[in-house]
Amino acid sequence: MTTIQSIEGEIEQHPDVALVEQVRAGDISAYDTLVRKYERQIFRIAQHITQNREDAEDVMQDAFLKAYEKLDQFQGNSKFYTWLVRIAVNESLMRLRKRRTGKMVSIDEDMETEEGSVPRDLADWAPDPEQNYSQTELGKILEKTIKGLPPGFRVVFELRDVQGLSTEDTAEALGLSIPAVKSRLLRARLQLRERLSRYFRQKRVTRGAAVKKSDNAGTVSEL
Amino acid sequence: MTCTEFLALLDDLIDDTIPAKTRAELEQHLHACGHCEVVFNTTRKTIQIYRSHELYELPSSLRDRLHTAIMARCKKGC
Numbered sequence: 318m319t320t321i322q323s324i325e326g327e328i329e330q331h332p333d334v335a336l337v338e339q340v341r342a343g344d345i346s347a348y349d350t351l352v353r354k355y356e357r358q359i360f361r362i363a364q365h366i367t368q369n370r371e372d373a374e375d376v377m378q379d380a381f382l383k384a385y386e387k388l389d390q391f392q393g394n395s396k397f398y399t400w401l402v403r404i405a406v407n408e409s410l411m412r413l414r415k416r417r418t419g420k421m422v423s424i425d426e427d428m429e430t431e432e433g434s435v436p437r438d439l440a441d442w443a444p445d446p447e448q449n450y451s452q453t454e455l456g457k458i459l460e461k462t463i464k465g466l467p468p469g470f471r472v473v474f475e476l477r478d479v480q481g482l483s484t485e486d487t488a489e490a491l492g493l494s495i496p497a498v499k500s501r502l503l504r505a506r507l508q509l510r511e512r513l514s515r516y517f518r519q520k521r522v523t524r525g526a527a528v529k530k531s532d533n534a535g536t537v538s539e540l
Numbered sequence: 541m542t543c544t545e546f547l548a549l550l551d552d553l554i555d556d557t558i559p560a561k562t563r564a565e566l567e568q569h570l571h572a573c574g575h576c577e578v579v580f581n582t583t584r585k586t587i588q589i590y591r592s593h594e595l596y597e598l599p600s601s602l603r604d605r606l607h608t609a610i611m612a613r614c615k616k617g618c
Contacts (some may be wrong), residue, residue, distance in 0.1 A: 344612060345611070345615060348611075348614060349611055350609055352607060352611065353607065356598065356603060356607060356610075357597075357598050360596065360598045361594075361596045361598075363598070364595075366545075366595040373596070374602070376545065377610075378606055378609060378610050378613075381610045381614075382610060382613055382614065385614045398585075411592075435547075436575075436579045439575045439578050439579070440578070441578045441581070441582070442582050442585060447589055447593070451563075452593075456593065456595065457591075457594055458569065459589065459590060459593055459595055460595055461585060462569065463590070463595070467594070474590070475603045477589060478591060479590055479591055499551065502551060503550065503551045506550075506554075506583050506586060506587065507550075507579075508553070509586050509590070510579070510582050510583045510586045511583075512580065513589070514584055517582075517585075530589060
């Protein structure tokens with residue numbers, strides 16, 4: 318859907334559509350605007366799938382170049398960003414395949430696990446638990462935690478919860494059904510919650526207000 | 541409502557995509573079930589933390605380099 322409905326019921330054009338039209342008319346600066354708008358998000362998606370910084374850099378470049386080359390094929394029946402994400406996901410999977418010496422890689426792999434679909438750690442978290450860690454420590458915890466999920470869960474979580482795409486756009490970008498996106502999102506959220514509990518759960522305080530060493534499980538040295 | 545039924549609708553509750561009647565039933569369950577309350581609150585917190593702490597940030601120097609490379613190749617016709 319390239320359009321959004323205004324309050325009056327008129328059809329408004331998505332701002333990207335005008336930029337795409339300008340690029341097609343030969344205005345390269347309009348493509349510069351599109352690249353600037355989405356390069357950070359595309360880099361993050363590539364990192365989530367490839368888990369490799371150099372690959373993510375290459376994917377980001379290749380995705381924007383391929384989108385530029387194929388711009389005539391962009392029909393306008395999807396959003397430009399959704400179309401771009403689909404290109405970036407395919408490029409990321411190709412990189413993974415190369416690293417795995419030609420083994421087929423898809424966004425559907427490692428989906429059999431039932432891990433995390435039922436919450437096990439039911440301890441409450443400390444208030445503002447992220448405050449107990451420095452920004453660097455927190456970054457390492459979040460990265461390590463999300464790395465433990467299958468790529469298909471990571472990218473659904475990134476698109477839906479971090480970048481704020483709708484379920485429909487996420488499904489289109491990843492070539493998945495809406496029920497598949499919903500199922501992955503729930504499992505991704507629950508698995509991340511379960512894994513973060515290790516770091517963020519309230520520490521039990523013994524008499525004398527000393528924190529028991531054994532309860533202080535989530536230290537950064539373990540990362 | 542059972543905990544399993546609550547869990548099946550957890551995402552809809554978090555994303556606020558449910559009718560008022562279903563929301564009321566879920567909230568009623570939350571008041572009565574400490575475990576589901578913890579799961580609901582900590583799942584919401586999980587999303588909030590990931591949203592506010594950007595992973596894989598692109599440093600501006602690298603961003604500029606990649607951006608320049610992309611645009612240079614586009615100008616050449618890729």
